[in-house]
Amino acid sequence: MTVQDMKETILRTAATMIRSRGYNGFSFREIADAVGVKSASVHYHFPTKEALGAAVARRYTEDFLTALGPVDEAPLEVEAVQTRLHGQARRSLVEKNLMCLCGMLGAEVADLPDAVAAETRRFFERSVAWTEAALARTAWGQRVDAPARRRLALSTLAASEGALILARSLGDMAVFDQVDLPRPG
Amino acid sequence: MTVQDMKETILRTAATMIRSRGYNGFSFREIADAVGVKSASVHYHFPTKEALGAAVARRYTEDFLTALGPVDEAPLEVEAVQTRLHGQARRSLVEKNLMCLCGMLGAEVADLPDAVAAETRRFFERSVAWTEAALARTAWGQRVDAPARRRLALSTLAASEGALILARSLGDMAVFDQVDLPRPG
């Protein structure tokens, strides 16, 4: 296993742990055990927990935006834009019962080290920005002003994050699909 | 200070800590320091962290439902029902920058001791039940079926929890009010 593979494996393992148990719910030792190395080796690749957390969040943000695709290839229907966003949350929930990484970090944001909180914030800023831009290309988006598009973007993201929490808390993944996305208005 | 006052103080202190930092983000020692006793005294009132967490969640649920009021005194307009729910989240956010306790626990639910997870689930079950019942009294609620009312109840709660996460993550409480509640449809 090359060093890049090792870093990758650590990042993925950490991401999964944070998404199921939260930032305060994982440790270097657990990661090391899961990966098959010693905790000192994890420190070799990521000097501090803060650095690891921030790297995980940054990677997650990049993957998330990559999965959404370029704005200029986004759907031209409002509902399809929303579904593209919402579908990301849905997939991770039904496939692995995981929260959105930054939804999890967002809940804990008041207790996070600065660098991790900053990456969490960046995730939402960029996700909102993508959605606003995608909405601006739709027929509805061209009829309304920027604040209206922002409201719908925020509302859609909030619905996804909230739906994840409800479905997991209630122990019923079907709940996720019973949450309706906000409609443009 | 009577023993009941002491228990009360511990419950309130623990609730505030969980709401800002999560279940894994507080300790008996921190509570003891904040309250002005030793951690062994906290254990006297709540034998384990699991018991304390569950008691905090149960108390929160009761207070939450009390604040909503009896279903037969709930508003008769859909929007007013939603606003009564949403307003609870809003108040705690703007007054003290706190999450909904069970929104926080809901994010961490996969890592919670059984009793705490069970109380978290009960919070959502009862909150959804209250909202469904309140919606059933509205004119809209009487035109649609139970699943439709449930969908709106779940969607409204999800919007509130999601809005809390977004507002806190983005460090901008105004975001909370930019999240639109789902409309009956």
Added chain:
DNA sequence: CTGCGTCTATCTATGGGTAGGGAGAGGGGG
């Protein structure tokens, strides 16, 4: 004198983080 509530003192487990050693790959000079 009993018992409740708090204390001191301590246990064991685990947390993040560090120091320093050693194995192995790779490259240069003899």
Added chain:
DNA sequence: CCCCCTCTCCCTACCCATAGATAGACGCAG
């Protein structure tokens, strides 16, 4: 071709702080 040096990467072994939790003593009120 071989030796040696160096650098990378992971290891062992540890540090200290903090976690939840317990035992048993103390003081005060009834």
